[in-house]
Amino acid sequence: MSADVAQNQQETAPPELFVLRDEQGPILYAPLASLIARANESAVAAALAYAKDPGSIEGMTDDERAVVQTLGERGFFTHRAYPRHEVGFRPAQVTLFPTNNCNLRCSYCYAFGGEGGGNGEPLRRMDLRVAQRAIDLIARNAKERATEGENIRNFLVSIHGNGEPFCAFDLIQKIVWYGQDVAEELEIPAVFNAATNGVLSEEQLDFVIANFHSVNISFDGLPAFQNANRPMAGGRGSFDQVDHTMRRLVEAGVDFGIRTTVTAAMVDSMPEIVAFVADNYPGIEQLHFEPVWECGRCLTSSDTMPSAEAFTRRYLESLEVARERGVRLVFSGARQDMLVDTFCKVSSGSFTVTPTGDVTACYEVSYASDPRSKRFFFGHFDHELDDFVFDQKVLDELSRLNVHNMRFCDDCFCRWHCAGDCAAKVLDGIGVDEHHGSMRCEISRALTLNQIQRKLDWRPTDGR
Ligand code: SF4
Ligand code: SF4
Ligand code: SF4
Structure with missing residues (x-):
């Protein structure tokens, strides 16, 4: 420590x-x-x-x-x-974005997947050497921190993307094999997670099942929504393929969660989505509902955010269905059981490497041409040095993105749970002291209050 x-x-x-x-x-x-x-x-x-x-x-x-x-x-x-976030950047986990290419063209994609971020950036693949050196760094840190007595049992490699990571499948294979070799050499286990759109070949699925510890699938909950919102690059619907992927994961017993982005057109169907997911993909780890945020391709499509009132109401109805069917339902801003001062790991310099070898603290800010990169990019891979270089000044500024510095949140009972919400969304172009919330506050407060009420209403079920 x-x-x-x-x-x-x-x-x-x-x-x-x-x-x-x-x-x-x-x-x-x-x-x-x-x-x-x-x-x-x-x-x-x-x-x-x-x-x-x-x-x-x-x-x-x-x-x-x-x-x-x-x-x-x-x-x-x-x-x-x-609560205080960890300070001192010494990561034992990395998120790698192997590519910004994508086989889908989701109507609300924040990253313009497959289209270079919407800024005319080229489609890129990460150099294998960049991924290898990132793994070297986190594995070494994990080993040292474990030796110093910290409760660290492995190093974690998450595969994500500002595109679909499995569009660079051969690269992912090499990354995983390399991570496994390093784990063996340093005698500390490697853990692999992936976030994917679920349009995977049989070979890719076999590889995921054999090597990944958990998987997150972006899926819009019902066939009609999936086909309309998350079409293939050629325009065809993607439901059949994603459905096949999830059935195989269920069959193989892989831990996986579903993330559903809720648009205004979908909001009334949230309870139906829970029932569909529970019936078709039994045993999923969790179903995560998030209202769409109007950014990226969403600004040019007809998708709009649901109202906070409609999202909250349908979420509460969905909770009843989820409870009956044994599904764990999640919204990111309602987490009464957590005491934290930051919404995500952005303040501790979450180590995320883009296809260009840039290091960003935020998954949604992955292009140097994005004006927000000044706040979130805190390093890059230097090919001459064959290593990463980090900017301590940016890391220090990132550390300030916490709820202690957000006056707007001072009087909010969620402030140690929601912790000021997603910095990329609520601090777009403004300073941390100018935070003034968003429509998400209404949802976070209502759903956190509901979690508190459930605790008050809880009774032992053994008749005591
Ligand atoms: S699958 Fe992901 S990266 Fe690809 S278009 Fe959809 S949201 Fe964007
Ligand atoms: S700031 Fe928001 S978008 Fe960025 S990593 Fe955190 S939660 Fe995700
Ligand atoms: S004011 Fe809004 S952003 Fe701040 S903690 Fe409360 S719900 Fe979260």
């Missing part, structure tokens, strides 16, 4: 209490303590007064004192450590 992390973890926060309300009345919520309680209005007022000024107990009635004492015994007023 670096000195900075140790330092940060010593900081403690004064009791942070939020009052949420639903049809049953007020809910006291202490996120840092992970404590929730239903209370009446006078109990809430006493708790807030005491949290602000412990001396206020002197002027309280016996009942109010009793409430404060009970809440205090449960830990509502205990100082807690602030």
